[in-house]
Amino acid sequence: MLLCFFTSPAFAQSSSSKELQAVYPDAHAFYLDLHQHPELSGHETETATKLAARLRSLGYEVTEHVGRTGIVALLKNGTGPTIMLRTELDALPVEEKTGLPYASKVHAHDETGHDVPVMHACGHDLHMASLLGTAEIMARDRNSWHGTLMLIGQPAEETISGAKWMIADGLLSRFPKPDVIVALHVDNLGPAGTVGIVPGTYDANADSLRITIYGKGGHGSAPQTAIDPIVIAARTILALQTIPSREVKPGEMSVVTVGYIHAGNKNNIIPDDAELGLTVRTYKSNVRNQVLAAITRITKAEAAAAGAPREPLIEHYESTDSVYNNPALAQHLKEVLEAGIGKTNVSTVEPITASEDFSYFVEQGIPGFYFSLGGADPAKFAKATASGTSLPSNHSSLFAPDVEPALQTGIVAEVAVLRDLLHTSSDQLRKWTAGTPPQ
Helix, strand or coil: CCCCCCCCHHHHCCCCHHHHHHHHHHHHHHHHHHHHCCCECCCCHHHHHHHHHHHHHCCCEEEEEECCCEEEEEEEECCCCEEEEEEECCEECCCCCCCCCCCCCCEEECCCCCEEECECCCCHHHHHHHHHHHHHHHHHCCCCCCEEEEEEEECCCCCCCHHHHHHHCCHHHHCCCCCEEEEEEEEEEEECCCEEECCEECCCEEEEEEEEEECECEECCCHHHCECHHHHHHHHHHHHCHHHHHHCCCCCCEEEEEEEEEECCCCCEECCEEEEEEEEEECCHHHHHHHHHHHHHHHHHHHHHCCCCCCCEEEEEEEECCCEECHHHHHHHHHHHHHHHCHHHEEECCCCCCCCCCHHHHCCCCCEEEEEEEEECHHHHHHHHHHCCCCCCCCCCCCCCCHHHHHHHHHHHHHHHHHHHCCCCHHHHHHHCCCCCCC
């Protein structure tokens, strides 16, 4: 395979074409392996073992099983700050339909015991491959930095669980507490070869709700003898959509999505109950509280209006706060990235409505820098932009980053950021990042 490497003068400031060329084949091969062998959240045993073995072979001090399947790899290089770079390990229960020759054909059992297809539909395989290439460059050239490099392989990001598991298992007490934490995420919102920076709030608060609506079962031919929970659920679903459109102030971001409804098992039987699964996204804490309260109010009112025998059960079973990028740190590292991959390839972008649990690390009082990595084929991106259409998003069965430019850019960007941060004193980092995120 012919590999195309960056050769611009800007690229040479952060990582030479020669050193990228030396590590890229291994990183790319690792990407292909990971893509073909994805594992579900909390079950990333082989993925973690593979990444741990490769980092150990590069001279990193590796600890496995931190927060179940999580790994921590340390490379100490004299005195200086501790900088953490994090990648995720898990994949999604999605059937891949990309048609790629290395497409996943894996099936596994989910937490409920159901057989499901598995795919790296969120780009975590590319994140891990980027981290591996970065780790190799940093290990080979220790003259350009000093301090402690801390690499994290985090499980269960997709269930917003893994960060909590690792923290609870002593991530910040058993190992050096980082001065700054860094992560990236690939998407199709930008062309491969570019990165996007968001100072301040990067993504959304996320809340997952499970609602059980209770009715009274009966024969489908005699609905007057029953209280139909499916009809109540349908009314509830429609009413919930009035929260963002009629209750939240225009201009404030809020999303209420009902992702599933489970009810009944036969066409002529009215079931006793119906279950809804919701995801709620907001940027601001006051809007978050308003939306969650409205969901409870509307759900209970719809059930009462239908004469339900009991109030619905509303379970708030998982949540995470928005990821906050320290503004001063983000501005500084934007300039670092501009020098590393070219000024025209770095832009300030809008916050996204997706969510993830990197925020749990930031909430431990650690300044964070989380940035976007363009993954779209540049030609397809230009065509989609011109026509006003969208490319397949993360979590789509068709999501497939344009690997070569995206992976190369991920490695170069991470190396540029780490070399800069690990060439800065801890005191200077504290001065840059003074202050706390808004509530």
